[in-house]
Amino acid sequence: MRLYRANFSTNAERVALALAHKGIEVDSTYIDYADRSEVERVSGQGLVPVLVDGDTVVTGSVRIMAWIDDLVPAPPLFPPDDARYAEMMIFIEWFDRVWKVAPTRIAAEIEAEHPDHMVVIALGREMRTMLEGFESLLSGRKFLMGSELSAADCAVFPFVKYAAGREPADNEPFHRVLDEYQELDDDLMRVRSWIKRIDALPRA
Numbered sequence: 001m002r003l004y005r006a007n008f009s010t011n012a013e014r015v016a017l018a019l020a021h022k023g024i025e026v027d028s029t030y031i032d033y034a035d036r037s038e039v040e041r042v043s044g045q046g047l048v049p050v051l052v053d054g055d056t057v058v059t060g061s062v063r064i065m066a067w068i069d070d071l072v073p074a075p076p077l078f079p080p081d082d083a084r085y086a087e088m089m090i091f092i093e094w095f096d097r098v099w100k101v102a103p104t105r106i107a108a109e110i111e112a113e114h115p116d117h118m119v120v121i122a123l124g125r126e127m128r129t130m131l132e133g134f135e136s137l138l139s140g141r142k143f144l145m146g147s148e149l150s151a152a153d154c155a156v157f158p159f160v161k162y163a164a165g166r167e168p169a170d171n172e173p174f175h176r177v178l179d180e181y182q183e184l185d186d187d188l189m190r191v192r193s194w195i196k197r198i199d200a201l202p203r204a
């Protein structure tokens with residue numbers, strides 16, 4: 001099995017956490033975003049992560065996590081029953097389609113010729129409110145959706161971990177926004193512990 005990935009790729013880290021949770025070892029091909037020819041050749045598109053297992057090519061971090069879960073059911077990444085499965089998928093969809101809007105728009109705004117600072121402030125507040133939402137989700141449990149690591153944690157962690165800082169070499173503009181517009185304080189102690197807990201887990 002081979003994982004196409006890139007240094008500091010948030011979506012590839014989702015899959016790296018999920019694979020390690022299952023104890024699945026993979027070979028890795030690290031691409032440079034300046035040259036996507038290899039990932040385009042194998043998958044017909046240019047984004048990472050891509051997982052290749054024989055003739056099977058899976059793109060998209062959430063699809064890859066679901067595919068891994070089917071391949072190796074234990075320990076589970078998604079709940080086995082339909083209602084809980086749908087809840088987790090909807091949560092991850094919310095994260096990808098709603099949560100990501102604020103940092104993406106901040107990154108675009110601060111690159112603009114005349115940034116609208118009021119918009120940036122409002123979006124920064126939204127990011128704070130969403131951190132408070134994660135704090136509430138972690139009330140009485142160690143992970144976002146229960147007592148064990150799930151696909152929800154794998155999906156959210158690579159983005160929200162920036163609240164605890166960033167490696168100096170990780171200088172992507174979007175990651176700088178995630179770092180600068182998420183701050184942990186005493187009202188976010190559960191998020192702080194959750195970041196530490198997941199950061200200590202292995203990655204493929």
Ligand SMILES: N[C@@H](CCC(=O)N[C@@H](CS)C(=O)NCC(=O)O)C(=O)O
Pocket residue numbers: 006008009010011012033046047048049059060061062
């Ligand atoms: N929906 C895809 C998004 C993949 C994606 O955006 N990957 C980023 C790395 S985290 C990428 O390849 N970026 C290169 C680019 O956009 O130029 C997923 O969940 O895997």
